[in-house]
Amino acid sequence: MSKCESCIVKEFNSLKSLTRDELMRVSACKTGKLYKKGQLIFEEGETLNGVYCVRSGVCKLTKLSENGKDQVVKLVVKGDLLGKRSLVTDQKTNLSAVALNDMEMCFIPKSEIMDDLSKNPKFTMDVLREMANDLKDSDVSLVNMAQKSVKKRMAEILMYSHDSFGTDDDGYLSIVLSREDYASIVGTATESAIRILSQFKKEGLISTTGKRIKIEDYNGLKWIE
Amino acid sequence: MSKCESCIVKEFNSLKSLTRDELMRVSACKTGKLYKKGQLIFEEGETLNGVYCVRSGVCKLTKLSENGKDQVVKLVVKGDLLGKRSLVTDQKTNLSAVALNDMEMCFIPKSEIMDDLSKNPKFTMDVLREMANDLKDSDVSLVNMAQKSVKKRMAEILMYSHDSFGTDDDGYLSIVLSREDYASIVGTATESAIRILSQFKKEGLISTTGKRIKIEDYNGLKWIE
DNA sequence: GATAAAATATGATATTTGTCATGTAATTAT
């Protein structure tokens, strides 16, 4: 398994602020984990005792609503640290994590990294900064959810997927989500999500093959209200 | 002005983790600020160079949506630290803060507190913990916004106001908000907010005198779907 | 490859929410 010291992925998160020595220690105690598409990584209410560093793949963080539906709160991607909250509190996790495609992650036990958190101010500040950014993103999501139409949110998640994860050789979005996932991200009924995607198709904004989606008119999506 | 060392308010936030010496230094450089109901504390896009410690009163944090409406993202109350993000990043603030009633706050310049953040791990961890909790709250808000009806969200904000800020001698909610504020918290049109409150009134769940609201049937509100 | 199961699609309809118009009550300014 790759060593943290020489791992490129850490450059995307606060682990980059650890010293070489700290990284070597982390590297020695981390465990590599593979998750397959659809696999549960952890579930709301579990106790997490460490963080995951995402080497590849994408997962969704969901929260169960009182009405029984899962709501996607955030997508976690390559380079992200998953489970930061567990470092800071002993509370059970408030979210579930499910892999959206095959994932490689490194799991770093909390015990091993807590010392660094209190002794390496650069690292701490970096974690703080990450959380502050998460908080900012969260604010944006809330406003989107409260003020934008389902159609617009759907257009935006398509563009987001395109921008963040790109397309395969045929131009289809690399991340393949079920209609149910789209509904859960956008915060609507599955049928509504399906209907809107169908409509986008009719309007020539996207095309689909099975569940794979290709954006045909990115600019058109921008104009959706 | 009250000294931080002996100020009870700090017990509600991470300032409690500062040492006596640190607190005295903070106390020496802080400035007391008064804001009147409706007054702007800071605006989206401004640069904040410090944090506010709320001694009394409540303010709303809002974000301007693309459609031109303000969305309330969070209510900040006595004991909260306002502007934590400014400690961590140099970015401009992504939210506006407006007093909902008369407020007393202490402003602590960033420069004065940054040292503590890097040298007092207990303080840092506390700030981290606060942010983690903010993030958790934020997730809950997002799910509520995405999955609950406007009516339910309205019922919940009324109960929240009751539970967090209590009532005056006549049983009316202590925090008096305009219908527009309610709309902006709940994420709906002002007319819809008015309509729902009217309906609650007809159903005997609340009563109103001017803009003051009294909860008549707390349990009934709980059952709103 | 046939069959079962799950996901996608779509119609019909109900419900929720938004928008525009207009009126009334409450505040504020003069």
Next chain:
DNA sequence: ATAATTACATGACAAATATCATATTTTATC
């Protein structure tokens, strides 16, 4: 005190979204 402004209220209607029913297609399983 009166006029002017702002907040609140409500009707009428339109638009967005949810729900239920039922095909159809895709995927998984043996």
